[in-house]
Amino acid sequence: MTSVSGKNTLDWKAFARRLSPVEVIEEPVLIKKRSRDFFWYSPILNKELRRCFGDLVAMPKDKEELKHCLACAYAAGVPVTVRGGGTGNYGQAVPMEGGLIIETTTMKRVLEIGPDYVRAEAGALMADINAALKPHGREMCMFPSTQQIATIGGFVAGGSSGIGSIANGMLRDPGNLLALHAMSVAEEPEERLFEGAEVLHIHHAWGLNGVITDVTLRTVPARDWVGCLATFDAYERAYTAAHALALADGIGPKLISTVDARITGYFPRLEGHIRAQKHLLVSMIPAENEGAFRELIRTGGGHVDLVLTEEERARRKLPHVYDFSYNHTTLQVLKADRSATYQQVGCPTPPDPKAIATLLTALGDDVWMHHEFARVGGQITSFDLPIIWFSNEARLQQINGIYEAHGFPVYDAHTWQVEGGGLKNADYRHLAWKRRMDPKGLLNSAKSAAWGKIKDLSPEEIEAMAV
Numbered sequence: 426m427t428s429v430s431g432k433n434t435l436d437w438k439a440f441a442r443r444l445s446p447v448e449v450i451e452e453p454v455l456i457k458k459r460s461r462d463f464f465w466y467s468p469i470l471n472k473e474l475r476r477c478f479g480d481l482v483a484m485p486k487d488k489e490e491l492k493h494c495l496a497c498a499y500a501a502g503v504p505v506t507v508r509g510g511g512t513g514n515y516g517q518a519v520p521m522e523g524g525l526i527i528e529t530t531t532m533k534r535v536l537e538i539g540p541d542y543v544r545a546e547a548g549a550l551m552a553d554i555n556a557a558l559k560p561h562g563r564e565m566c567m568f569p570s571t572q573q574i575a576t577i578g579g580f581v582a583g584g585s586s587g588i589g590s591i592a593n594g595m596l597r598d599p600g601n602l603l604a605l606h607a608m609s610v611a612e613e614p615e616e617r618l619f620e621g622a623e624v625l626h627i628h629h630a631w632g633l634n635g636v637i638t639d640v641t642l643r644t645v646p647a648r649d650w651v652g653c654l655a656t657f658d659a660y661e662r663a664y665t666a667a668h669a670l671a672l673a674d675g676i677g678p679k680l681i682s683t684v685d686a687r688i689t690g691y692f693p694r695l696e697g698h699i700r701a702q703k704h705l706l707v708s709m710i711p712a713e714n715e716g717a718f719r720e721l722i723r724t725g726g727g728h729v730d731l732v733l734t735e736e737e738r739a740r741r742k743l744p745h746v747y748d749f750s751y752n753h754t755t756l757q758v759l760k761a762d763r764s765a766t767y768q769q770v771g772c773p774t775p776p777d778p779k780a781i782a783t784l785l786t787a788l789g790d791d792v793w794m795h796h797e798f799a800r801v802g803g804q805i806t807s808f809d810l811p812i813i814w815f816s817n818e819a820r821l822q823q824i825n826g827i828y829e830a831h832g833f834p835v836y837d838a839h840t841w842q843v844e845g846g847g848l849k850n851a852d853y854r855h856l857a858w859k860r861r862m863d864p865k866g867l868l869n870s871a872k873s874a875a876w877g878k879i880k881d882l883s884p885e886e887i888e889a890m891a892v
């Protein structure tokens with residue numbers, strides 16, 4: 426079997442036989458499909474990553490099979506990329522050097538449900554975890570808007586926040602991600618337990634420093650949530666009301682997003698359900714607090730367009746309100762027009778509607794704002810995931826510059842190396858653990874710009890650079 430990636434000369438048929446009894450995918454078309462994620466949101470990443478493929482896909486069904494895959498890869502010196510649902514946005518799960526893709530979706534058992542936690546195998550889909558928790562009167566403290574197709578391991582390795590973050594903070598905030606096991610790539614792969622603050626050694630390392638096998642997450646009491654859509658005449662008003670909702674006593678939302686009116690024109694499934702050409706506030710609140718929510722929107726000069734229980738939503742065949750939040754907002758536009766893209770931008774804390782209004786006039790007509798509200802380290806903040814009508818890289822840089830000049834830091838979504846986006850710097854703590862857990866540097870190392878320079882140092886020397 427020739428190399429699908431064109432990068433590895435190994436006899437892949439023989440390697441596939443060595444992996445037995447692990448299920449493998451050898452069909453080039455299917456390998457290519459599993460070499461992609463949602464990097465195509467970015468025209469820049471699309472150009473750079475669309476021809477990067479793995480050579481073979483393995484689908485271990487338990488830890489023993491995973492261990493066998495990693496031992497075989499170590500012995501043959503084969504690059505390894507771990508993959509969950511493949512919903513990452515920056516090519517996180519794209520195999521840069523070809524090699525073996527290990528898809529975890531067959532390691533999907535919910536292992537334990539405790540009074541305030543859940544432990545699940547890395548490949549469990551978050552919607553399935555939430556469904557398993559329901560009879561216990563619990564739910565995950567947060568989940569990304571991709572919960573139907575994304576895995577808990579992928580969320581922990583690649584994600585950061587989601588629906589629930591306005592109430593419970595970021596995934597990295599203490600107490601949310603309680604523990605995880607990760608396996609090394611070695612002659613005899615070993616599992617190591619990371620607990621408490623140690624989970625940050627692995628969280629958001631993009632699968633470069635160990636393969637997560639299971640995850641323990643905080644759960645919270647389940648509520649009867651209703652999805653709410655309210656509209657406003659001015660974006661600044663929607664943003665002000667969103668902030669007021671985040672601060673309000675006794676309403677307790679688990680989602681607050683604001684969306685520029687021009688973006689809502691790309692939501693055909695909401696046509697007739699929300700006022701046209703108005704700025705949108707998307708929220709989920711406990712059903713019993715609907716009255717207080719309505720009063721807050723009225724006081725803020727808005728109009729409540731739709732309040733839906735889950736049963737009502739299903740009966741009327743309407744989408745979840747979170748399909749218009751986080752990166753699903755971007756997806757709704759991209760479904761209609763691939764010339765759109767987006768960016769990730771931090772905002773001043775506390776949220777400042779005046780600063781947003783000033784920025785709005787400085788940005789051109791090719792930038793349409795969309796904010797998510799979240800609690801970070803206990804404080805309410807917002808971040809912008811704007812739709813940007815892409816013309817060229819120079820204009821994108823100019824837009825980034827306008828944001829930065831107004832005090833809004835850009836966490837570039839158009840770069841495929843871990844240091845280029847949210848981190849803004851090398852995470853030497855992650856890399857020290859990569860040195861320990863992946864001594865041959867087989868786990869998709871090209872994704873780290875810093876790794877090549879420090880890979881021969883000891884873990885302790887690398888860790889010392891973190892200070």
Ligand SMILES: Cc1cc2nc3c(=O)[nH]c(=O)nc-3n(C[C@H](O)[C@H](O)[C@H](O)COP(=O)(O)OP(=O)(O)OC[C@H]3O[C@@H](n4cnc5c(N)ncnc54)[C@H](O)[C@@H]3O)c2cc1C
Nearest residue numbers: 509510511512513569570576578579580583584585632637
């Ligand atoms: C429409 C849309 C909406 C989104 N909304 C959100 C959101 O609300 N919040 C958010 O944080 N993100 C969001 N994302 C990004 C992404 O969906 C999430 O981060 C998601 O949880 C990733 O899970 P996955 O199973 O698809 O991971 P994948 O894309 O398969 O992998 C993500 C990263 O994790 C690594 N990885 C996967 N499994 C393991 C493992 N077992 N061990 C070690 N490394 C592993 C991969 O190598 C890769 O680097 C969104 C993306 C899209 C396209």
